[in-house]
Amino acid sequence: MKDKATSFDIAHMAGVSQSTVSRALSNSPLVNKETRERVQRIAREMNYKVDKNASNLRKQRSSTIALLLFEDPSPDDSLINPFFMSMLGSITRACATFNYDLLVSFQNMNGDWHAEYEDSHKSDGLILLGYGDYLDYRDKLTQLQDQGTHFVRWGAHDTEYPGISIGCDNYQGGQIITEHLIQQGAKSFAFIGTAGQRAPEFMARFQGHIDMLATHNLLPQEAIQYNAVSTEEAGFDATQKLLASGARPNALVCASDLIAVGAIKCLKTHGIGVPRDMLVSGYDNIPISGFTTPTLSTVQQNTKKAGELLVSNLLKLIKGESVADYLMPAELVIRESTQRAD
Amino acid sequence: MKDKATSFDIAHMAGVSQSTVSRALSNSPLVNKETRERVQRIAREMNYKVDKNASNLRKQRSSTIALLLFEDPSPDDSLINPFFMSMLGSITRACATFNYDLLVSFQNMNGDWHAEYEDSHKSDGLILLGYGDYLDYRDKLTQLQDQGTHFVRWGAHDTEYPGISIGCDNYQGGQIITEHLIQQGAKSFAFIGTAGQRAPEFMARFQGHIDMLATHNLLPQEAIQYNAVSTEEAGFDATQKLLASGARPNALVCASDLIAVGAIKCLKTHGIGVPRDMLVSGYDNIPISGFTTPTLSTVQQNTKKAGELLVSNLLKLIKGESVADYLMPAELVIRESTQRAD
């Protein structure tokens, strides 16, 4: 392995100063066109690449973004939330568009990630992806803010949280899926998914759900709702409890596709057919939802656009431009699980 | 946003020299225990982080690995090969274990990625993930090798390719799934998946398939095989062709789960029941395979172990230790699509 060439080597070969090499390679208009092209050609021939560490140190920025994914590490990596994976794909591509590198890291919500990346100049800013359902999330965000770290958060605008957020309208998503179910003739409903302070996404979906019910005068005295985190097992268990209570709603509104998958599985064990006896909806449009029996009606978040917005807004923030929160509309995906085969 | 503190600031506050601060923060045994602890405490209080660019520049390494994913960018990011996503998860976690950062980048096979990362000192080494099915892959690898770049490749050992590879035994995978089908009573077979020089993974699966058939004296004069890339559509089309030829094998061995999903869909349109009339197997054990109707028997690659091996071997390579190719065994996952309900 031969030593890497430096800009001095290139300067020597091109018969110019090292400063000129640096300028030529950054396409500075200050340098004569012919000189610039000659230097660039020699650099290419020599396989010379600017040393990023030196360049970053001098420029005091890294042209790198860090993506922090918060997720309980599952024993089986294949179970990584498909929605996040989809976001990762789109964020990666968006970064490439802007000539930024992307550092990816899985984090525990309770780690000390809030200080790590930008302070050490590894990255110019952070994208935070993961459900903000822990109590100290706000403190960490405040600390980031105080340190002057550039960051954007995936999620809905929340006055509790400092900083910029890009999200998908969970409230509206809860509304449209509920409206769809009402159109399909459902009169009584249950919502499966933890609706509480610590699960703002699910909470907003639930809120949209009950508000739409109220609009149609279908909201009972007490909305039926059972807690469940976003897993198949939790969906199964919550549905089990619902059925044990004797309730037999026309429609089950699940806060995520995984919950819906578990719910359908549970209904099957009780001989309750979907959509024949009960309609079931999910949320997220994960790949699996197109393959379940029945296929799952769900709500889609536009991950491609989300990734692009997260990256472009973070870059604006880094450049010192002002940025506003953004809430994307949710889209309905209608499949078999909510349509009675009349 | 206040200026970041430097090691000189910490030195000043601790009443020691900047060298001592640097040593203390890297836990050097050269520095007095009390001094070390005092310096570390002050650094923590000041929220001081070592500047990675400066540190890397001086140390001439980056403590960063780059993961290059080769994939035809799909218009829909949610369609990113789930197998790769699973690998990404496990690689990310493995990097964290070793205190390395991970740079993730989607690449076109025909880009000039082979020079980019290590030469610019952005990373100390590369992990190459993606099917090596393009003609110029070998040349690029050779170039990497010549440049002295550290890299490991996901895939089977191949004398055509320079460098270290970590892979899963596709040949054995093809064998065990075929043996399973034979045990289920299948006598005649078709293989769906491109088996050629440019698709070494599928080729090895196919080879394992026909060798196992030969072992059981079930290999016809001409093995039936239809080309298909790893998509649902290709699986559908190839199966269509197979059926059009009039062939009605007992079992369809598909080179990937996505192909199998397409194949089953096609069989359905022809009124051919799976597993009733024909057994169908996949490969990869993507999440969807547990939800199709029928659920799909398939072959699993241990992505968790794979990610760990890729990272640990790359780090060995970076340290100058010698590393050997490694081939992991494939595992059978038996579900409904290959078991006749007798």
Added chain:
DNA sequence: CTGAAAGCGCTTACAG
């Protein structure tokens, strides 16, 4: 348009 020089913030021989 070009060059000589300073300096980004570290790590690590070197000297004590």
Added chain:
DNA sequence: CTGAAAGCGCTTACAG
């Protein structure tokens, strides 16, 4: 065990 000093490879004011 500690400090003064060199130097990693760049970018960019400064001077011409």
